[in-house]
Amino acid sequence: MVSQEKKLLKVAFGLAIFTMVYNLAEGILATHWGMEDESLALFGFGTDSFIEVISGMGIAHMVVRIGRNPGSKRDEFERTALRITGFAFYILVVGLAISSFYNIWTGHQPVTTFWGMVISVVSILVMWALVIGKRRVGKQLQSEPILADANCTLVCIYMSVILLISSGLYEWFGVPYVDSVGTLGLAYFAFKEGRECFEKANSDWYCGCD
Template sequence: MENIITTTDNIRLYKIALGFALFTIIYNIAEGLISTYLGFEDESLALFGFGADSFIEVISGIGIAHMIIRIQKRPDSNKDPFERTALRITGFAFYGLVVALVFTSLYNIWSGHKPITTFWGVVISIVSIAIMWMLVLGKRNVGKKLDSEPILSDANCTMVCVYMSIILLISSGIYELWNIPYIDSVGTLGLSYFAFKEGKECFEKANSDKYCGCH
């Protein structure tokens, strides 16, 4: 009887984990569209870069959803070619984003460019922090119950999104309150640092059967 209950619980928990993954994909698509549009309109590089990062997270999220389906069917299996390819594509995308953001932010500092407003950066970052933090807690809860290293690793990676949202909140908030020059570009460089770490993590995961923690 215990085995039946355990199996039923596992099926339910994997469905919840998959639900978290699918929600992450949908949320990042919406966040990416809104952030890049408003970042472009308001000339806020930090918000635009944050939105571009969200689109890359969609690619990663697809790989995560595929991973959850795989480990549900074959708990002891290693990454398959689809997951490794998704990780490499995501890694290259992060590195490309880093180059674009660093060069643009340095140019903005050199030229003295400032955003029109960072109000929407404040709003979007607060919403993102709240949603991503709830996802972290949910993923960690499911990962612990399933004793699943891959799902716990995904929760830690979602935590990186919280860190990036905090950077956006700080840079956007400071500029909105005190109009300090270059703070939007400094925030962009902070986002670039985490994007670089995520890209490096993707290649490490793609070349190994281990699941890194995204720290």
């Protein structure tokens, strides 16, 4: 039974590492194509992916902590990672909001949102697979923290859907300002994530990221 738990914890750690590596690659591609195509929504999505890498460090550390001491509570490393992540999300929110309103004011439109559609579809598929994997491991271990992390991964799916809708509406129908409106949608979820990071940093509560 103990060996089975260790195996599941290794799987959970592997999922955390994969999430970090994927978000890093996604962030690089999304910010590059976002700047190249002048798509604020895609650029903001990529920046969010970089922040998720910081968050992933805390998650990976959490899995290691649970493996060493199943009954332990959130330690200072995790709390620090949460606070840094929270600050980063809030900075992102301000930047996205200001840029969105500026683009609406000036009437700026992206060159194309094709790559936004591609990245969002890939992200939805990958993140949904991660949600399933994390939930399966969390249920088998009866681990509230891992299950909470699985639910938080759903936020990445919501943001990917927003990017897909805004990119699709512009690429296929040329709907004006939809890129900026989609960016504001991303900012909303980034704000919620930032707030939840600070709430978790100041308590031992594990969010469900409702």
